Amino acid sequence: MAIYEIEQSQKSPTNTKGPIKWVLDNLVATPTHVIFSFLILGLLYITIPPFITWAIIDANFIGTTKASCTGDGACWVFIIHKMDFFIYGFYPESEIYRINWVFGLSIIFLLLFKYTGKTFKAKIALFSLFPIIAYFLITGGSFGLVEVPTDKWGGLMLTLIISSIGIVVAMPVGIILAFGRQSKLPIIKSFSIVYIEFVRGVPLITILFMGSVILPMFFPEGMTFDKLLRVLIVVTLFQAAYVAEVIRGGLQAIPKGQYEAADSEGLSYWQKMLIIILPQVIKVSIPNLVGNAIGLFKDTTLVLIIGLFDLLTMVGLTSIDSHWTGFATEGYVFVGFIFLIFCSGLSRYSKVLEDRLNTENR
């Protein structure tokens, strides 16, 4: 029996595999590559190390007062100390558990939502149940819970409330507006067009300002509206116009054959739209809808001009506490980080949805 020695395998030449090859191929392949690689790496070199030094190496993490921050770096003690403000606003300490419940429930509901599979009715039930529970938990005033007025709401919680209500409620309104714009009935059609074009022609900040400052002038003496409610209505109506345009784009992308097929089946207008057309529209519109949602999420920071304390405004408020002045930078970095997490999370989710609903090219 012949004995075969396992021959020592040779390493592949460095210019065909491995990090050197990667660098040769990707960083210095052509003179243009060289220039851009140099510029970008140089830029990273002058920005990243100082930031890391400031944010981590020289930073202070432990302590309870301003005096704990001695280094030249960031004072994360401030963020940790004021975390309550950033997350819950002025929500009373003793009632914060209710907000935590809502956060917890939202995760549970999301999981349930995922595992109810294709049972449409269960999904609808879950989807309508959550806001109701959340509403009672957050506002209180019933079921033995202490009422917490809206001027005590703030921070991340307020940002999430405004944006999620804006995003969710604007969906159906936007869909109806989009249908309206395609309608053959002239009044409905022209109303939809005027509404959409008017709202899209005006920046959100102007509409917010109108809702908070000009609108009360037209109310009878002494009649006041809850400020947050005004903001929610304004944000929803604003977002609806944008959703309507996205949906309209989707409607136009659906082949005519789909409409004709539905008509030839003898479906009514609403049956046709809701069962045949809309699901396809939403599928093709997901990237744009999520893009809009992310835009709105970031736009909620504009409420600072009307004196609501959202996550961003909280930085201003916490950094003028005379015992903690001077840490606005840390606050803004922290808030930027939170926004980054939420926005990138949303766009990741949209990618997942797209892949899952992509039935064409499988």
Add this chain to the structure above:
Amino acid sequence: MKKILKLSLIAIAVIGMNVNAGTFEKVKKEGVLHCGMSTGFAGFAEMGDDKVWKGFDIDMCRAVAAAVLGDANKLNNHSLTSKERFIALQTGEIDMLARSTTWTYSRDTSLGLNFAGVNYYDGQGFLVAKSLGVKDARELDGATFCLQTGNTTELNLADYFLQHNMEYKSVSYDTDAQVIAGFKAGRCDAITTDQSGLYSKLTVLDKSKYIVLPNIISKEPLGPVVRQGDDRWFNIVKWSLNAMITAEELGITSKNAADLAKNSNNPEIQRLLGVNGNLGEMLGLDAKWAYNIITQVGNYSESFEKHLGVNTPLDIKRGINALWTNGGILYSPPFR
């Protein structure tokens, strides 16, 4: 935009002029005072870790709540931006405004508002590094200033330098934090804004290296504001402030008020604390209205020292905000 807003403010002031009576009755009925204040201004309206608004302006609201409702905590604070504040008052969303608002001719005459006195005499000043060796603003010829956009700071600065025939450059920033960062980075020689704001900036900087110059280049009398056309309410707010000032003058504090009410034989103290006379009745208030202010909020000095004074991080000296008897200009008409 600004012009339209201004015009509409004036319009609503004219329309709303006659329907604004009865603020007192409204506050009594609701049992809570709606007070407009800022969205955060160190020392004047800030929120500590206990999530309760406090500050010098908040105390003004608390004083009125104590006078009218007998309880300084029956207060609903409305955080307002500077653009919203007058409209909120005109539309009746709030009953009074205590938001570091400068009393000016145009505001007093054209907006349908009344300023019920001055609770803080502010003015634009300068903050410089001690190493610059400047002792007086008139030595600042050719200097560069860091300032915040969007208020009258730049206008005052231009006026002052023109008047003294000096040159200057300015660097504008959007926020407080940026002004400080720019100053620290050496982009300018001095920061200029209202002195109260300079002191709050000083808390961030190394106090041994920077000073606030004594010069004041503009008058910024800050005070509580009410709607025009409701004289009774106007009187209540005005005299609530006066009560705090007079209490300091008479040496009545939150600690000794109860004792003085029993034992003092000074007739003005007796009148103020409601032991003698009918001052409360004249305002339509409880005889103990001023007593409630002093015991629950304190006199002017107590409120000042608690929120702005030398023992706070802001470390503001009384200066012209001292009583007229102590070299300041704080002066209340007599209680009789």
